[in-house]
Amino acid sequence: MDFRRLKYYRHNSLILVTSGDRQILSAIAQVLAAEKYNFITETSGEKAWEIILQKKPAIVIADWTIPDVSGLALCHRSKSNLEHPELMAIYFVLIVEDANSQQRQIGLDTGVDxxxxxxIDSSELKARLRTGLRLTALTQSLTWTNQRLLAHNDLLDALSLSDSLTKVLSEQAFADAMPKMMMQLKGFGTYKSYRFLSVLIVDIDLFKSIVDSYGEKIGNEAINAISGRLSHSCMANSLIYRHGLDEFVCVTPHGDAASGTQLSQNLLTSIRSHPIAVSSGLLFPLTISIGGVVTALENQNQQIPELSFDELVSLAEQYLLQAQKSGGDRDYIEIFE
Incomplete structure (x- = not known):
């Protein structure tokens, strides 16, 4: 291990020494002070346990013969503590009678390190401390490494939810969310006073002709620009997903049904209001078509069957086709109350 890192642990790691014998405490304390360790001494086993719980020392040096709670019991409490699993990493040194093999065997079975x-022999004590410090430092280093790996994995998971081109939620994220979407949104509505849900599918009109005429790069730039406008025009609580090559899905909870239809109109206006610019200097006067449904999160009308999220998406896709067949640059929205 790097010497500088070991020196850091030496001065910043807490050592707890506990024994009912004040001569033992004094002998160990003299060595620790001379070596400039950070340490605490305690004569009571119960108070030592409180220190272990509160301060979580790196090393505990405990006497077998503490009157109230023995060092062996303190080791057992630490090494088998499921409520505080971090205590298992404490380096536990047990003070035993010289040449008492039975104490050593019981200690090993309990988890003594x-x-x-x-x-007390000062040279032996220093050797035990150096070993304990190295192993504690190594354990902490491995813990930090694992935490960084977990954070890295969390980041990768988060990135997998995002579409690499448009930075909105990915098509895979939409597929993963579909089975549990309604349950989550209904729960969301109970404390946010949302009573309705809109599911809007947005398609770029005549997009294939742009790709055929100008190539995939220009097409990707146009998709990216449109996704930016849609994101800017959607509500703060909207979830926007990539859905195929040139489609997006916008899922939004609302307080009333009219807000869902108004959102669709806002999205249409955001695209038709001015042309889409790409890096080559070209301007495309693009438009979009929208098919969507606005439905009550809690079905109050027993005569109308409650629709699953898959069914809502399927209906929105059907209504998108109707908007496109009617010439595009328009929406077709159905409201279910």
Whole structure:
């Protein structure tokens, strides 16, 4: 291990020494002070346990013969504590009688990491501390590495939810969310006073002709520009997903049904209001078509069957086709109350 890192751990790691024998405490404290370790001494086993819980020392040096709670019991509490699993990493040194093999065997079975003979030998103590410090530092280093790996994996998971081109939620994220979408949105509505849900599918009109005429790069720039306008024009609580090559899905909870239809009109206006610019200097006066449904999150009309999210998406796709067949640059929205 790097010497500078070990030196850092030496001065910043807490050592707890607990024994009912004040001579033992004094002998160990003299060595720790001379070596400039950060340490606490305690004569009570119960108070030592409170220190372990509160301060989580890196090393505990505990006497087998503490009157109220023995060092062996403290080790067992630490190594088998499911409520505080971080205590299992404490390097536990048990002070035993010299040449008492039975104490050592019981200690090993309990989870003791190292033993220190009584009477205390300063050279032996220093060796135990160096070993404990190295292993503690290594354990913490591995823990930090694992945490960084977990954070990295979380980042990769988050990136997989985002479409690489448009930065809106990906098509895969939409597929993953579909089975549980209605349940989540209904729960969301109970404390946000949302009573309706709009599902809008947006398609870029005549997009294939742009790709055929100007190539995939220009087509991607146009898609990216449109996704930016849609994101800007949607509501703050909208979920926008990529849906195929040139389609997007906008899922939004609302307080009333009219807000869902108004959102669709806002999206149409955001695209038709001015041409889409791309890096080559070209301007495309693009438009979009929208098919959508606005439905009550809680079905109050028992005569109308409650629709699943898959069914809402399927209806929105049908209504999108009607908007496109009517010439595009328009929406076709059905409201289910």
């Amino acid at each position: 190292e033993f220190l003979n009584d009477p």
